[in-house]
Amino acid sequence: SAAVVGEVEEKREIFDVEKARSLVKELQGVFNSGRTKSYEWRISQLNSISKMLDEKEKDITSALYKDLSKPEIEAFVSEISTAKASCKHALEELSSWMVPEKVQTSISTYPSSAEIVTEPLGVVLVISTWNFPFLLSIDPVIGAISAGNAVVLKPSEIAPVTSKLLAKLLDEYLDNSAIRVVEGAIPETTALLDQKWDKILYTGSAKVARIVMAAAAKHLTPVILELGGKCPAVVNSDINLQVASRRIIAGKWALNNGQACIGVDYIITTKEFAPKLIDSLVNEIEKCYGKNPLESKDKARIVSSSHFGRLVKLIDEDKVSDKIVYGGQRDENQLLIAPTIILNPPEDSEIMKDEIFGPIMPILTVDTIEDSFGVIKSRPKPLVAYLFTNNEQLKKSYVKNISSGGMLVNDTVLHLTVKGLPFGGVGESGMGSYHGKFSFDGFSHKKAVMYRSFDGDAPIRYPPYTPEKAKL
Numbered sequence: 001s002a003a004v005v006g007e008v009e010e011k012r013e014i015f016d017v018e019k020a021r022s023l024v025k026e027l028q029g030v031f032n033s034g035r036t037k038s039y040e041w042r043i044s045q046l047n048s049i050s051k052m053l054d055e056k057e058k059d060i061t062s063a064l065y066k067d068l069s070k071p072e073i074e075a076f077v078s079e080i081s082t083a084k085a086s087c088k089h090a091l092e093e094l095s096s097w098m099v100p101e102k103v104q105t106s107i108s109t110y111p112s113s114a115e116i117v118t119e120p121l122g123v124v125l126v127i128s129t130w131n132f133p134f135l136l137s138i139d140p141v142i143g144a145i146s147a148g149n150a151v152v153l154k155p156s157e158i159a160p161v162t163s164k165l166l167a168k169l170l171d172e173y174l175d176n177s178a179i180r181v182v183e184g185a186i187p188e189t190t191a192l193l194d195q196k197w198d199k200i201l202y203t204g205s206a207k208v209a210r211i212v213m214a215a216a217a218k219h220l221t222p223v224i225l226e227l228g229g230k231c232p233a234v235v236n237s238d239i240n241l242q243v244a245s246r247r248i249i250a251g252k253w254a255l256n257n258g259q260a261c262i263g264v265d266y267i268i269t270t271k272e273f274a275p276k277l278i279d280s281l282v283n284e285i286e287k288c289y290g291k292n293p294l295e296s297k298d299k300a301r302i303v304s305s306s307h308f309g310r311l312v313k314l315i316d317e318d319k320v321s322d323k324i325v326y327g328g329q330r331d332e333n334q335l336l337i338a339p340t341i342i343l344n345p346p347e348d349s350e351i352m353k354d355e356i357f358g359p360i361m362p363i364l365t366v367d368t369i370e371d372s373f374g375v376i377k378s379r380p381k382p383l384v385a386y387l388f389t390n391n392e393q394l395k396k397s398y399v400k401n402i403s404s405g406g407m408l409v410n411d412t413v414l415h416l417t418v419k420g421l422p423f424g425g426v427g428e429s430g431m432g433s434y435h436g437k438f439s440f441d442g443f444s445h446k447k448a449v450m451y452r453s454f455d456g457d458a459p460i461r462y463p464p465y466t467p468e469k470a471k472l
């Protein structure tokens with residue numbers, strides 16, 4: 001339909017600054033008409049998303065397969081069902097989220113009352129990424145709609161089939177006078193970023209986040225930045241080794257084949273325990289993917305040949321290749337790399353510099369488990385810090401000493417499903433948060449409102465400031 005900007009057929013028409021400007025102007029008009037503010041509008045759009053998720057499940061799974069070879073069950077669990085849960089939660093809670101919060105006033109303002117009124121910000125922009133290209137697009141949109149905003153979504157060009165499907169489905173199911181999709185890459189995003197938005201939620205790399213934030217600063221636009229980094233998992237010896245190993249697999253290889261912001265990037269354990277942990281990981285990996293993991297159909301592929309090349313370079317680096325204790329096989333045609341474990345890659349190796357975002361697991365060893373704290377603290381603050389232990393003292397000390405976006409003890413990934421927890425980073429892993437009520441709040445303004453009557457008029461507020469008044 002002509003209302004969807006940038007559908008593939010319309011790509012010949014370049015989405016430039018002029019188009020971006022007129023799109024924002026149009027949406028501002030719709031927002032200012034008050035259309036998106038009503039509870040009914042928000043609920044009707046959320047209901048339509050819910051319907052879309054039910055009716056188009058197959059199309060979504062198939063797009064995710066085309067973009068990432070994502071296994072159907074993985075696609076359902078990690079993207080579709082999470083989106084459904086988010087939408088259902090917003091539908092159930094929206095009326096209570098929208099109720100103004102009464103606040104006590106003081107004797108000096110008597111008689112008066114006060115409340116915090118939550119209002120939408122206006123026209124907001126969501127820029128999304130390719131690794132969970134459906135969920136990470138629709139979930140912020142659910143938040144923006146819940147809060148009563150008009151919204152433009154810019155999905156990732158690196159997952160083109162999902163991007164095209166989002167453009168088609170959102171146009172088909174939602175009110176396209178207020179909710180739009182702009183497909184495209186850097187030029188289109190740059191044109192969008194040139195505009196004045198009322199909020200931008202960006203998911204992606206810290207490098208591009210700097211571009212987004214600089215563009216936003218020109219208009220004093222607030223941002224939520226959902227970034228990544230190297231998420232550590234500290235593994236103590238006092239654990240259920242088999243369960244811990246399986247859960248580490250779930251947070252690395254079974255999560256988009258390691259291409260996940262909340263995936264375990266590397267493990268820290270003691271020198272003494274490392275051999276046992278490696279044995280157990282290998283054992284469990286082979287139970288999941290067999291002896292020849294490149295043949296397993298149960299994992300996503302590396303998204304592109306450039307990412308494949310980047311990952312292969314990491315394991316082929318001279319000072320790293322002789323530290324591979326498991327895996328290392330690759331198949332360039334299928335864009336697959338076997339689950340790979342590297343023991344103690346040097347601190348200055350490429351693999352220990354940036355987020356890996358692939359199926360390679362470095363294991364760093366330390367003398368005592370407490371030494372892991374120093375390793376984590378010497379690096380940028382991660383999006384998630386994982387810990388495996390039964391030691392209560394160690395848990396407490398980890399929570400107290402390690403700063404990270406989120407934390408999960410004795411499992412991976414699942415903290416994401418707790419509706420009451422905010423999801424977001426700190427420092428280099430991002431700023432602001434979303435999910436559930438945090439999405440609603442993130443796309444809202446908390447307006448301070450006070451009500452007075454004409455009673456209680458204190459003379460001291462008005463000149464002349466006589467000594468008599470000061471005594472009152």
Ligand code: NAD
Pocket residue numbers: 127128129130131132136154155156157158184185186189190203204205206208209211225226227228229260261262355357383425430
């Ligand atoms: P990316 O920053 O390259 O791309 C993300 C988006 O930015 C895309 O929509 C892309 O079109 C746009 N973009 C790219 N270059 C741009 C430019 N120069 N100007 C304007 N826009 C531009 O990120 P990526 O490589 O797709 O994503 C990987 C990163 O995202 C990892 O660091 C990962 O940890 C992080 N991530 C974070 C979360 C989270 O929720 N915190 C989720 C998934 C991924």
